[in-house]
Amino acid sequence: MPICQSCGAAVAGAVATCANCGKALAAPPPAIGEVVVDGTASPWGAGRIHQDRQWPTPSRGWLTAGRVLLAPTVLLVLLAALGSTVGGRDVAGVDDDPGVRWTTQTFQMWLQLTLTAFGTPMRNSNTSSYGTIxxxxxxxxxxxxLGWLALLWCGQRIATRARADAPTAGAAGAQALRTGALSATAALVLGWISTGSTHKETLSLDMHITAGPAMAPLGVSAFLAAAVVVLAVDGQGVLRAEAARRRWLGGWxxxxxxxxxxxxxxxxxxTVVSVVMQVLVDRPFPQSAFRALTVNGGGYLFGVGSGARVVARGVRGGAADSFALYDLGEHGGQWWLAVVPVLLAALALGWSAHRGRLPQLDRARLAVLYAALTSALVLGTSIWGNDHTIMKGEVRDTRIDLLGWSLPTVLLxxxxxxxxxxxxxxxVLDAVRRTPVPVSAPLPAQPTDGPDAAAGPIGLVEPVEEERSAVGHVDLLDSHAAYRRPDAG
Incomplete structure (x- = not known):
């Protein structure tokens, strides 16, 4: 039965006017059940669809960034919760009630410690009528x-592999900005949660104590760390393509x-060595309830074994201790065992360069990168503090090296x-095994016809097959095939 478009009444038969309102039916009215979609208002029963209100939804990139950051963020909170169950006496001098295994103040303190994984300090401000410290x-x-970075890396790899196509340089950069922004936001929220303040009053002193991380460096560090990881994962295809066109980039x-x-x-x-020392040695490094410093203890041993000089000072800058492997002083001779990991790492580096048939120039690049990474590893184990005191108009800044290093000796x-x-x-391995290496590896030949002719030289850093012996046997156990230069010619 037709419907009048003016009043919505049912019209019986094929008439020219509506029996209810008397309006002319200018056009054949739509039948009941017909769907008419337009932007005009219509009375009830006209059969037109009214669109629901559309709410804005996050883009796929923001949702992906949130998913990959979920596990790293949960890790920080979980470690703080686990650490707070052991109390805070050994960490920051907080005298907790032995009968209470978890308090809000202790959780905040441990959350501050976990947030130092971004390389930002935790601060304690004491303000009184005498001044500020x-x-x-x-x-x-x-x-x-490393746990935070590993979880973020794995999550981003899974998200990238789920895509049907490899991300372009622009898409990788945009995703890095999104993930970095969410990472900074999550870190700042955790920093705000970990910040706490107390007010203490005595007969002669009124103190206001505030403890928490440095918020601005925390946000910047969290943004950069996440952005770099996303770029390293999503930008692999672009980087390899550029490395195939530029010899120097492929070498690096x-x-x-x-x-x-x-x-x-x-x-x-x-890490294994440090865990063993934590169990066997009476006074291991570090002497703290914060077991996340276990890997730092291994890095500390590596620095001593490499020959760098340890410089540790007491409070107010007083010299407390300074020694090196060649100048142990009162330290026992057992420190010479710290040379073993350093020597094993150097031998493994040489074996990798030899089996990978790296040319001389690439070996020089390898030496530069290895020196930079090991220097950062040793210097990252430093534990130091800064004391900024304003007392009666006098400003004093003091650096306290709880565990430091002599920078020239570390670099050397x-x-x-x-x-x-x-x-x-x-x-030495090349001379013993009689496998000479060219000074530089030539670029592979570029195809002159076919679909790959315009793609430029490829395969500079692609995996190559294992070298065949004189009898034609192929070494299937070679784990260095993916890191070997293509054979010349």
Missing amino acids: VVGIHVLPYLVA LLAWQHAARVVGGLLVLL AAAAWAVFGALVVPA
């Missing part, structure tokens, strides 16, 4: 930092692959071991 503690727990990328393998294995070895030791591992060891 701001103490900042700088410590980088490797276990938390290949050297980075070798250096990253060795340093990754070194971190595992140092790292450079020496890098030259030994990346240049000397592979040269």
